[in-house]
Amino acid sequence: DQQVKQNSPSLSVQEGRISILNCDYTNSMFDYFLWYKKYPAEGPTFLISISSIKDKNEDGRFTVFLNKSAKHLSLHIVPSQPGDSAVYFCAASQGGKLIFGQGTELSVKP
Amino acid sequence: KAGVTQTPRYLIKTRGQQVTLSCSPISGHRSVSWYQQTPGQGLQFLFEYFSETQRNKGNFPGRFSGRQFSNSRSEMNVSTLELGDSALYLCASSLALAEGEQFFGPGTRLTVL
Numbered sequence: 419d420q421q422v423k424q425n426s427p428s429l430s431v432q433e434g435r436i437s438i439l440n441c442d443y444t445n446s447m448f449d450y451f452l453w454y455k456k457y458p459a460e461g462p463t464f465l466i467s468i469s470s471i472k473d474k475n476e477d478g479r480f481t482v483f484l485n486k487s488a489k490h491l492s493l494h495i496v497p498s499q500p501g502d503s504a505v506y507f508c509a510a511s512q513g514g515k516l517i518f519g520q521g522t523e524l525s526v527k528p
Numbered sequence: 529k530a531g532v533t534q535t536p537r538y539l540i541k542t543r544g545q546q547v548t549l550s551c552s553p554i555s556g557h558r559s560v561s562w563y564q565q566t567p568g569q570g571l572q573f574l575f576e577y578f579s580e581t582q583r584n585k586g587n588f589p590g591r592f593s594g595r596q597f598s599n600s601r602s603e604m605n606v607s608t609l610e611l612g613d614s615a616l617y618l619c620a621s622s623l624a625l626a627e628g629e630q631f632f633g634p635g636t637r638l639t640v641l
Binding site for chain 1 (some may be wrong): 532559561563570571572573576578583584586616618620622628629630631632633634635637
């Protein structure tokens with residue numbers, strides 16, 4: 419039973435445009451969510467997080483939106499850059515344990 | 529501030545052997561978690577240690593074990609290796625808070641032949 423789902427395995431975006439990565443979860447008890455970026459053969463790099471008491475959090479080009487009623491969160495990257503090409507994982511935190519989605523591979527084309 | 533370090537980076541073992549992986553957390557971080565990444569299962573939580581005690585455990589068999597030392601460094605051990613244990617093993621550290629960002633090391637790539 420997958421509690422955190424990223425239904426799009428891949429996404430291709432033109433440089434300068436917006437990238438929107440989506441994530442759904444099933445457990446309403448999750449109260450903290452994170453996004454990580456990962457390159458092959460490296461560990462995930464923390465990008466941005468959001469607590470369930472908020473519906474939006476921004477950090478530079480990255481914004482995470484949380485819709486608790488829909489159990490959905492999304493990561494917006496504006497403007498997208500070729501260096502953003504990587505696999506993006508959303509994760510829910512449950513008492514110190516991260517539950518990850520399967521990842522979405524983002525490709526930003528020049 | 530130095531990041532999370534893991535040793536070794538690559539390891540090749542044969543079925544039936546055992547292996548020990550090491551992780552040094554970011555200075556000041558007291559929580560260390562371990563994850564396994566495989567193509568089929570994605571990133572899965574193994575266990576978490578805080579102040580030398582296992583605080584959280586994932587759904588892995590008892591062949592997977594770990595420990596944490598007083599300086600917060602952690603080791604994980606896999607006994608009686610199986611082919612399916614081939615994976616990238618990632619260590620992450622965080623401050624003491626139960627909810628918070630975890631910072632990952634580069635991982636140890638284990639190949640079981």
